[in-house]
Amino acid sequence: MSVQIWTYIFVFLSFSLYIGIAIWSRAGSTNDFYVAGGGVHPLANGMATAADWMSAASFISMAGLISFLGRDGAFYLMGWTGGYVLLALLLAPYLRKFGKFTVPDFIGDRYYSNSARLVAIFCAISVSFVYVCGQMQGAGIVFSRFLEVDITTGVIIGMTIVFFYAVMGGMKGITYTQVAQYCVLIFAYLVPAIFISLMMTGNPIPQLGFGSELTPEYGGGYLLDRLDNLSLDLGFAAYTEGLRPTQDVFFITAALMFGTAGLPHVIIRFFTVPSVRDARKSAAYALVFIAILYTTAPAVAAFAKTNLLNTVDNATYEELPGWFGTWETTQLIQFDDRNDDGMVQYSGDPAVNELTVNRDIMVLANPEIAGLPNWVVALVAAGALAAALSTAAGLLLVISTAVSHDLLKRSLMPGITEKQELLYARLSIFVAILIAGYFGINPPGFVAEVVAFAFGLAAASFFPAIVLGIFYRRMNRQGAISGMLAGFFFTAAYIVYFKFIAPETSNAEHWWFGISPEGIGTLGTFVNTVVALTVNRFYPAPPQDVQDMVEEIRLPN
Amino acid sequence: MRDEHARAYWKANVRILTILMSIWFFISFVCGILLADFLDNFRFAGFKLGFWIAQQGSIYVFVILILVYLVLMDRLDAQYTRNKKTGNHIDSDSNNADQKHPPEGQA
Numbered sequence: 001m002s003v004q005i006w007t008y009i010f011v012f013l014s015f016s017l018y019i020g021i022a023i024w025s026r027a028g029s030t031n032d033f034y035v036a037g038g039g040v041h042p043l044a045n046g047m048a049t050a051a052d053w054m055s056a057a058s059f060i061s062m063a064g065l066i067s068f069l070g071r072d073g074a075f076y077l078m079g080w081t082g083g084y085v086l087l088a089l090l091l092a093p094y095l096r097k098f099g100k101f102t103v104p105d106f107i108g109d110r111y112y113s114n115s116a117r118l119v120a121i122f123c124a125i126s127v128s129f130v131y132v133c134g135q136m137q138g139a140g141i142v143f144s145r146f147l148e149v150d151i152t153t154g155v156i157i158g159m160t161i162v163f164f165y166a167v168m169g170g171m172k173g174i175t176y177t178q179v180a181q182y183c184v185l186i187f188a189y190l191v192p193a194i195f196i197s198l199m200m201t202g203n204p205i206p207q208l209g210f211g212s213e214l215t216p217e218y219g220g221g222y223l224l225d226r227l228d229n230l231s232l233d234l235g236f237a238a239y240t241e242g243l244r245p246t247q248d249v250f251f252i253t254a255a256l257m258f259g260t261a262g263l264p265h266v267i268i269r270f271f272t273v274p275s276v277r278d279a280r281k282s283a284a285y286a287l288v289f290i291a292i293l294y295t296t297a298p299a300v301a302a303f304a305k306t307n308l309l310n311t312v313d314n315a316t317y318e319e320l321p322g323w324f325g326t327w328e329t330t331q332l333i334q335f336d337d338r339n340d341d342g343m344v345q346y347s348g349d350p351a352v353n354e355l356t357v358n359r360d361i362m363v364l365a366n367p368e369i370a371g372l373p374n375w376v377v378a379l380v381a382a383g384a385l386a387a388a389l390s391t392a393a394g395l396l397l398v399i400s401t402a403v404s405h406d407l408l409k410r411s412l413m414p415g416i417t418e419k420q421e422l423l424y425a426r427l428s429i430f431v432a433i434l435i436a437g438y439f440g441i442n443p444p445g446f447v448a449e450v451v452a453f454a455f456g457l458a459a460a461s462f463f464p465a466i467v468l469g470i471f472y473r474r475m476n477r478q479g480a481i482s483g484m485l486a487g488f489f490f491t492a493a494y495i496v497y498f499k500f501i502a503p504e505t506s507n508a509e510h511w512w513f514g515i516s517p518e519g520i521g522t523l524g525t526f527v528n529t530v531v532a533l534t535v536n537r538f539y540p541a542p543p544q545d546v547q548d549m550v551e552e553i554r555l556p557n
Numbered sequence: 558m559r560d561e562h563a564r565a566y567w568k569a570n571v572r573i574l575t576i577l578m579s580i581w582f583f584i585s586f587v588c589g590i591l592l593a594d595f596l597d598n599f600r601f602a603g604f605k606l607g608f609w610i611a612q613q614g615s616i617y618v619f620v621i622l623i624l625v626y627l628v629l630m631d632r633l634d635a636q637y638t639r640n641k642k643t644g645n646h647i648d649s650d651s652n653n654a655d656q657k658h659p660p661e662g663q664a
């Protein structure tokens with residue numbers, strides 16, 4: 001059977017599964033809709049958190065990014081997993097004990113102020129929107145490549161599915177579909193990785209395989225040594241050596257960690273479990289489930305890069321395998337035979353290089369490059385869709401709760417009944433899907449750039465406000481609000497300046513302390529904390545009942 | 558402040574966090590980034606040590622950290638609950654046991 005038929009089968013089966021779950025887990029109350037009734041088993045919540053967290057970017061792009069960054073790619077790996085340590089140790093148990101629905105809930109109650117709540121709503125909505133557009137676009141790419149429908153149709157199909165289970169089931173529907181999506185995506189990620197590891201090194205475990213010796217057909221010797229040599233021969237940097245300035249890697253890693261811990265769609269997952277102990281447990285499960293993919297990704301990166309260099313370098317264009325042509329039509333690979341010798345010259349020197357490779361194909365085309373069977377190739381499509389849709393649903397829910405619960409119920413229209421609130425929640429998810437879909441079909445050119453935004457802003461706005469709220473009882477609302485605003489606008493200004501206003505000056509020479517816009521969130525977090533602590537000194541301590549609440553959430557039960 | 562047990566609990570909690578967060582910082586930022594070049598001088602199998610910590614080892618350590626945290630906190634919670642039961646007289650002596658709702662009976 002052809003790849004396309006297999007893809008249709010897998011996509012159809014997985015989508016029917018998601019719809020089935022949606023029908024089974026309809027939400028009846030706002031409690032169901034916002035936090036799945038608060039009764040999710042920690043294991044299920046761990047899987048759901050993992051799927052929620054691992055987006056189209058983790059699934060499709062991360063291994064590719066690493067394969068072009070070499071060792072520096074570790075900032076994604078450490079940043080996106082190390083943030084879970086922060087989340088598990090510093091946030092999840094206390095927020096669960098607090099026991100409301102959303103992050104703005106916590107900020108608003110802890111800082112006894114509706115202005116603080118509004119600032120938090122604003123941050124939550126902007127962070128989530130930035131992120132959700134990328135997911136829709138990811139889904140569109142997968143549809144267009146694997147099912148050969150155009151991107152618009154692809155995005156509409158994706159929107160319809162998400163709409164169906166998110167609007168019907170709210171958090172409850174989303175949680176259980178995310179559990180299914182985790183299983184689909186991890187299976188789809190591991191199968192090709194194991195196949196390739198076995199083929200290239202004879203070791204079925206990819207995590208060990210990329211430190212093993214190549215099989216004789218691949219020329220023997222340690223894979224990473226071989227990759228280093230191949231890269232050096234072609235004029236690239238050695239794969240296992242760092243290229244970026246150390247302080248930049250340091251700051252980017254920290255920004256991704258603080259950002260991870262501050263992302264509202266991940267935090268709210270911990271409101272869904274029954275107890276504080278379960279919140280800790282499910283954070284542990286979540287990291288284990290995430291680590292399975294995140295430790296495989298660098299292996300995939302090394303395999304794919306070796307394979308690519310082996311296959312294309314100095315091959316004649318005529319004898320290149322079929323996948324090359326397929327991906328050329330999507331323009332994810334571009335070959336320009338500049339010296340007309342009919343051979344592919346791939347080089348780190350821009351003057352002689354003839355090949356441009358989009359990093360995304362390192363995962364999407366990897367099974368084809370390695371010559372794996374068609375069903376494995378098709379599986380990747382289903383996995384990528386699961387990753388994109390699960391994250392999109394989680395983000396849409398944050399947007400909808402921010403509107404219906406935080407903005408309407410808690411701030412503007414406190415008198416509405418639960419039924420009305422539920423209706424508004426569904427309406428706002430509907431509107432959010434339409435807007436996200438629009439941006440998926442007409443992607444603003446800056447989607448890739450704005451991901452730095454989402455993390456930087458989450459890091460610089462929420463993370464310090466929540467941590468200080470838990471660990472520093474005297475922190476008052478004046479301190480917290482000015483800290484959040486300072487962190488948010490400082491980070492936003494730096495990113496906007498280097499990404500949009502003066503992108504041509506975006507290099508180490510002009511950056512502050514050599515920190516790239518991707519890493520500026522760390523400094524933003526610092527600015528937030530310093531401003532908060534300073535302003536805090538000039539105003540009275542929070543009222544007694546708030547201080548009691550802080551004492552209360554520190555205790556286990 | 559409220560009861561002694563709560564304070565002792567929080568102090569122990571903060572101590573656990575400090576130790577685990579130090580390990581977290583050391584493995585990722587110190588070994589995985591600052592010392593990575595130096596650690597690359599050591600090899601095992603096909604891996605250079607610095608590279609391996611940055612792309613693999615740190616993640617395993619993170620998982621272990623969260624699991625250790627889980628176990629330590631379970632132990633601390635149990636101790637806290639026990640102390641509260643057996644050492645209840647401390648509260649009643651200082652006469653503020655009824656001031657605050659005692660935590661509702663956990664199911």
